Every structure is written in structure tokens, then in C-alpha cells.
Amino acid sequence: MLISVEVENFRSFYGRTVFSMETGSRLRSYTTTNTHRCKSLKLLKSAFIFGGNANGKTNVMSIFYLLKALIVHPTMSELEGLITDTFAGDSRPTYFLVTFFKNNKIFTYELKYDEEHVIKESLLVNDRVIFSRNNDEVVLPESLMALRATIRKNQLLLFFAQTNNILEAKEAYEWFVLDIVIPNTNEIDLSILKELKQNKELKKKLISFLQAADFNILDVDVRERVTKVPSTVSLTLDNDNPELKAGELVERKVAEIYCTHQRSQDDIFVLNLSEESAGTKIFLILATYILRDFDRNTVFLIDEFDASLHSKLTEVLLKLFNQWNKKSQFIVTTHSFDLMDKNLRPDQIYFVEKDRFGKSELYSLFDFDDIALKRHDYKYKRRYLQGIYGADQIINESAIAETLGVDYE
Numbered sequence: 163m164l165i166s167v168e169v170e171n172f173r174s175f176y177g178r179t180v181f182s183m184e185t186g187s188r189l190r191s192y193t194t195t196n197t198h199r200c201k202s203l204k205l206l207k208s209a210f211i212f213g214g215n216a217n218g219k220t221n222v223m224s225i226f227y228l229l230k231a232l233i234v235h236p237t238m239s240e241l242e243g244l245i246t247d248t249f250a251g252d253s254r255p256t257y258f259l260v261t262f263f264k265n266n267k268i269f270t271y272e273l274k275y276d277e278e279h280v281i282k283e284s285l286l287v288n289d290r291v292i293f294s295r296n297n298d299e300v301v302l303p304e305s306l307m308a309l310r311a312t313i314r315k316n317q318l319l320l321f322f323a324q325t326n327n328i329l330e331a332k333e334a335y336e337w338f339v340l341d342i343v344i345p346n347t348n349e350i351d352l353s354i355l356k357e358l359k360q361n362k363e364l365k366k367k368l369i370s371f372l373q374a375a376d377f378n379i380l381d382v383d384v385r386e387r388v389t390k391v392p393s394t395v396s397l398t399l400d401n402d403n404p405e406l407k408a409g410e411l412v413e414r415k416v417a418e419i420y421c422t423h424q425r426s427q428d429d430i431f432v433l434n435l436s437e438e439s440a441g442t443k444i445f446l447i448l449a450t451y452i453l454r455d456f457d458r459n460t461v462f463l464i465d466e467f468d469a470s471l472h473s474k475l476t477e478v479l480l481k482l483f484n485q486w487n488k489k490s491q492f493i494v495t496t497h498s499f500d501l502m503d504k505n506l507r508p509d510q511i512y513f514v515e516k517d518r519f520g521k522s523e524l525y526s527l528f529d530f531d532d533i534a535l536k537r538h539d540y541k542y543k544r545r546y547l548q549g550i551y552g553a554d555q556i557i558n559e560s561a562i563a564e565t566l567g568v569d570y571e
Contacts, residue, residue, distance in 0.1 A: 163198065163205055163491055164461050165268070168259040169225050174218040174522035176249040178257075181222060183209060183491060186509035186528040195485045196507055200263045206510055208483040208492040210501055211524075213514035218522030219495040222514070223463045226342050229258060232273075233338050236321045240314050243277040250520065255281050264337050264459070271320065271334055279315035285323070285334055292330045293319045303328055344463045345451040347444045350435075354450055355417040359384035364454060371449045375475060377442060380430065381422035386415050419446075440470035452482070460490045467494040468501075480504055 166182040169175050185197055185204040198205045211219045224247070231245050248256055255276045262269050267287050274282035284294035294301045300310050300319070306326055313322060323331030350358075358365055365382060372379045419435040421442075435443055448467065455462070468476040476498060483492040484505070502511060509528040516522045 163200060163263045163459060164493075165203065165205065165261040165263055166259075167225060167261075168257070170257040171248050171252055171254050172228070172256050172258075173221040173224060173247055173249060174516060174520060175221060175524070176252070176521040179522070179524050181209075181512070181524060182526075183493075186507070186526075189507060189509060189528065191507050192484070192505060195505070196510065198489075198491075201266065203263060203268075205263070206491070206507075207487045208494070209510050209512055210506065211493070211495045211512045211514060212497075212499070212502070213495075214516075217516040218514045218524070220465050221522065222493070222524065223344065223465050223495065225258070226338075226344065226463055229260070229273075230338055230342060230344075232318060233320055233335065236318060237314070237316045240316060242316065244275055244280070244316050246275075246277045262337055264333055264341065267330075267333075269330070269334050269337065273318070280318060283319050285320060285331060287330045287333075292328065293323055295319055341459060342461050342463065343451060343455050345448055347447050347464075347466075347469070350419065350447050350450065352417065354454065355384050355419070357454060358382070358419075358450060359417070364450075367453045368446070368450055371453060372446060375445065375449075375478065377445070378423050379421045379442075379446075380424055382446075383420045383422070384417055385420055386417050389414055389416055421446075441472065441475075444470055445475060448479075455490070456487075457489055462490060462492045462494075464492065464494045466496060467492075468496050468498045473498075473500065476501070477504065 164183050166180060166184065168178060168180050170178045183206045185193075185206060193204075196207050198207055211222055213219050228245060228247055235245075237244060246256060248254065253276070255274050257274045258272070260269075260271045262271075268289075270284075270286040270289075272282065272284045273280070280295060282296050285292040291301065293303065293306075300313060302310055302319070303323070306323065306328070309326070313319070320331055320335060324335040358368070369379065369382055372382070420432050421435060421438060422430055422432050425431050435446065438446070448464065452462065467479065471479075480501065483494075507528075508530075509526055511527040512524060513527070514522050514524050
């Protein structure tokens with residue numbers, strides 16, 4: 163489970179920014195339903211990130227996209243650059259500090275790097291150093307010390323150590339690769355499609371889930387079909403005129419989801435998932451990911467989870483994130499301000515606000531020094547819309563009217 167993540171010089175997060183899933187001190191509201199206890203730790207089951215468009219909500223999710231990419235796809239030589247995504251192309255290093263709980267142990271992974279080399283990296287487990295690096299000073303487990311000279315300047319020690327069967331490194335690697343799940347609500351991952359096709363129990367649960375949520379879906383089927391795609395695609399310039407050339411067509415297998423609906427008592431019809439409504443697609447994809455990983459101490463990161471969903475479906479998902487959730491965590495971005503008043507604690511509500519220079523600030527509602535926030539009946543939505551908490555969408559209506567050439571009243 164995620165305890166906290168710190169980041170600096172990544173996308174719109176220019177200065178040091180902290181996102182924590184630890185519970186606020188002396189806050190007792192919804193303790194039974196909305197929090198996990200992991201040994202001495204009290205962690206939130208879910209966190210909701212609010213803010214205006216283009217303020218940086220999605221960038222919180224992107225922290226883990228980048229970390230997963232760095233860890234799963236290591237550089238192959240010193241000629242290859244590390245993946246970076248700094249604030250406005252800033253040349254300073256990017257910094258991450260991730261603390262998480264797995265297998266009854268607390269892991270702390272630190273990484274400071276730029277495109278050319280790893281400046282600082284370490285993995286601590288229950289405060290015990292597994293490996294560390296500070297520029298050219300490298301500390302490894304005894305079994306790997308003989309290989310120290312082979313480590314490249316742009317090579318992550320986490321991947322190197324797990325490749326060489328260091329248990330704690332393998333556990334940390336697994337957490338980033340498997341325990342962090344980022345559903346793509348536009349397209350289902352191929353591994354999910356494969357499992358849905360082969361795992362009858364998962365399919366059965368999904369159909370029951372969809373029917374309970376009042377979707378008129380009797381069956382879900384994964385079908386493969388053969389399509390022809392270009393073997394290669396190249397771009398050539400001839401007298402400054404670009405020309406796109408495709409190689410010969412080759413056959414490729416693609417998998418697609420088909421949903422069976424009831425038209426009448428004795429009649430059914432089938433739709434490709436691409437033909438379903440936006441809400442149906444999003445809910446089906448989310449349900450598939452959640453049902454697969456719900457009992458596996460998973461950290462779900464969902465961007466705009468309630469997009470195109472009916473408010474009642476959103477409320478059911480809210481119960482799933484908190485009340486019915488025994489092992490997982492959910493971190494979501496949303497524009498649904500009504501959720502603020504739906505049995506959430508102030509430490510579960512986060513805001514992202516961007517200044518006039520494009521720098522994002524991330525802060526929790528719990529950070530506000532207001533004793534009334536501790537009350538169960540406190541209404542957050544009204545105060546947010548009044549601008550008390552910031553992170554609002556500032557719209558110049560008169561300028562829009564002027565652009566349209568209409569009178570503004």
C-alpha cells in the first residue's frame with residue numbers, strides 16, 4: 163500500500179511536493195469504513211483529487227506512469243537517455259521518494275536523476291539499507307559487490323538488484339510493476355483481455371457486476387479476429403514534400419469485447435464495446451480491473467473515474483472504494499464536487515492549484531486550520547465553490563463574450 167510519494171521537478175510540480183495516504187492526526191471520522199490499519203500505520207483507503215482543468219491533477223497519476231516506465235524498461239547502454247519529463251524542460255534533476263507497505267515491511271525508494279545519469283538512488287526496508295548510490299559511491303548487498311564496476315551511470319540499481327535475485331529489490335520491483343494498477347478507460351490492456359477470455363470466474367463476476375449496476379448486458383465475450391496492418395510505416399521527404407509510405411500488409415490478431423443485450427423477451431443483440439455508450443465502456447473497463455485485482459493489496463490510480471457515469475454509479479463506486487474495500491487503495495481525480503459531501507474525511511480530499519507561472523501546488527483539505535473540518539456534518543462542496551479552498555477554475559466570462567462578439571451582462 164502507498165504511504166506517501168514526494169516529487170520535485172516533474173511536469174507541473176516544480177518544487178518539492180508531497181502526497182500522503184497516511185491519516186490525519188486526531189481525526190476519527192469514518193475510521194472503520196475509510197481507513198486501513200497496517201501494523202502501526204493508519205492509511206487511507208482512498209483519496210480524491212479536485213481542481214480546475216489543466217491545474218495538474220493528472221500529473222499526480224503520471225508520477226507512477228514515469229516510475230513504472232523507468233523501472234520496467236531499463237536503459238540498454240550508456241548511449242540511451244533516461245526518460246525525463248521535467249517542468250517546462252528544466253535542466254535540474256527530477257526527484258522521487260516513494261514509501262510503501264508490502265509483506266509487512268516498510269519500503270522507501272529514493273531516486274534523483276537526469277537524462278544522462280542517476281545521481282542518487284536507494285532502497286531501504288524497515289530503515290535497513292538494501293542498496294544506495296550517491297553519484298559514483300555505490301553500496302550493494304555483499305553478494306553483488308563484485309559486480310559494482312559493471313553498473314552504468316544511467317542504470318537503475320532497483321532493476322539491477324532484482325535481476326540478481328535480491329529479495330527486497332524483487333519485492334519493491336513487484337510493487338511498482340504489479341501492485342500499482344492504472345486502468346486505461348479508453349482501451350483495455352491486452353493482458354486483461356486475455357485473462358477475461360480464459361478466467362471464467364472473472365467473467366462471471368463481471369457480468370453479475372454489470373447487471374447489478376443496471377446495465378442491460380447478458381454476456382461479455384472476448385473474440386479474436388485477424389486484420390491486416392502495414393508491416394512498416396516510413397516518412398520520406400521529396401523536395402520538401404512529406405510522403406508517408408506503408409510496407410506490405412501483414413496479418414495480425416486483435417482481441418475485442420462484445421456485449422450481448424436483451425432486446426425483448428425472446429430476442430438479443432450483440433454490440434462491439436466500441437459501439438457502447440461512453441459510460442458503459444468506462445464502467446465495464448473499471449469493473450474488469452477492479453474485480454481482477456481487488457483482493458490483492460492493489461493501489462488503483464484512476465483519472466476522472468466518474469466521467470460519463472450516472473451519479474448513482476459514482477456513489478456505488480465510492481462505497482466500493484471505502485466501505486466494501488478490505489485490502490486496496492484508490493487514488494482518483496474527479497470534477498464531481500458532490501463527492502466532497504459523500505462520507506469523506508478531510509484528509510481524503512486533495513486539491514491541485516496552478517499559479518500564473520504554471521507551477522502546481524498539491525494540498526489536502528486537512529491542511530486547513532479549521533476545527534469545524536473535524537465534524538461529520540461539515541459541508542465541503544459549498545465552501546469549495548465559494549473559493550475558500552482555492553484550486554478553482556477562474557473563468558473570464560467577459561473576455562469569452564468579447565471574443566464571440568456578443569454583449570456581456
